[in-house]
Amino acid sequence: MRILHVPPERKPLAISVSGKGGTGKTTFTALLLKTLIENTDKTILVVDADPAANLPDALGVKVELTVGDVVEELKDRTERGEAISLPPQLFEMYVQETMIETERFDLIVMGRTESKGCYCYVNSVLRQIMQTLAKNYDIVLIDCEAGLEHIQRRVDENIDILIVMTDGSKMGLHTAKNIVELARRMGYKMSLVGIVGNFSASMDKLMDLAAKINAEVLGVLPYDENVVKFAREGRSLLELPSDSPAYVTVKRIAKSIGLI
Ligand SMILES: Nc1ncnc2c1ncn2[C@@H]1O[C@H](COP(=O)(O)OP(=O)(O)O)[C@@H](O)[C@H]1O
Numbered sequence: 001m002r003i004l005h006v007p008p009e010r011k012p013l014a015i016s017v018s019g020k021g022g023t024g025k026t027t028f029t030a031l032l033l034k035t036l037i038e039n040t041d042k043t044i045l046v047v048d049a050d051p052a053a054n055l056p057d058a059l060g061v062k063v064e065l066t067v068g069d070v071v072e073e074l075k076d077r078t079e080r081g082e083a084i085s086l087p088p089q090l091f092e093m094y095v096q097e098t099m100i101e102t103e104r105f106d107l108i109v110m111g112r113t114e115s116k117g118c119y120c121y122v123n124s125v126l127r128q129i130m131q132t133l134a135k136n137y138d139i140v141l142i143d144c145e146a147g148l149e150h151i152q153r154r155v156d157e158n159i160d161i162l163i164v165m166t167d168g169s170k171m172g173l174h175t176a177k178n179i180v181e182l183a184r185r186m187g188y189k190m191s192l193v194g195i196v197g198n199f200s201a202s203m204d205k206l207m208d209l210a211a212k213i214n215a216e217v218l219g220v221l222p223y224d225e226n227v228v229k230f231a232r233e234g235r236s237l238l239e240l241p242s243d244s245p246a247y248v249t250v251k252r253i254a255k256s257i258g259l260i
């Protein structure tokens with residue numbers, strides 16, 4: 001596989017994992033985190049930007065409070081006239097309060113808000129995090145919301161690496177194409193757009209897609225019994241055996257793009 005170069009001097013190096021729902025975004029994010037933890041000493045901020053918030057489970061982390069919860073609370077207070085507008089530092093403090101710190105990475109879970117139409121506000125908070133808190137880390141890894149919304153709202157516009165997960169289905173390929181095309185139209189300046197197939201997506205179809213959108217096919221995750229077993233048992237993917245096929249593939253991908 002061709003070696004792709006990611007500028008090592010970028011700080012933070014922001015990696016966003018996107019794609020249709022169910023294509024393996026959370027699995028890939030968890031396995032890439034495992035790769036980075038086991039093969040580098042970089043400081044890492046992980047952001048679960050999917051309102052369904054299943055990344056903490058995949059990482060074996062318990063979450064008490066999400067950014068969405070904080071937004072809700074602030075909104076209540078705003079409605080009661082107590083917190084019309086918060087200074088940015090205070091806001092950052094509130095967000096930081098929800099952060100989960102582990103030995104090797106910090107995790108922010110965006111979560112969802114109860115109020116309808118309010119997720120755009122959570123997204124704007126995430127934009128802010130990317131411009132402030134994220135600067136304290138070497139790498140920021142974002143498990144994105146399914147679909148195109150995060151691109152439409154420019155949540156991750158400063159990312160360096162856009163990973164697009166896709167299964168081989170027509171919809172999966174279509175969503176992948178739309179994500180990349182929209183990101184380019186919105187002026188995203190990624191140094192790498194990488195397509196990762198899952199569930200044995202056909203290499204031919206992926207190469208075809210990549211040619212159309214000027215992206216690279218980084219690899220295809222094989223079906224992995226261990227991943228299924230760990231998900232069923234609620235175990236952390238960070239503890240997946242190192243010879244698990246999906247992990248071996250993610251590690252090889254990380255190596256091919258210069259992350260490890
Ligand atoms: N390579 C794989 N082998 C086996 N199961 C997988 C694989 N990739 C993902 N899964 C399973 O498929 C489901 C969807 O994956 P997930 O990572 O949650 O997708 P997304 O975050 O895109 O919605 C999960 O139950 C996950 O355990």
Ligand SMILES: [Mg+2]
Pocket residue numbers: 025026027050054055
């Ligand atoms: Mg997910």
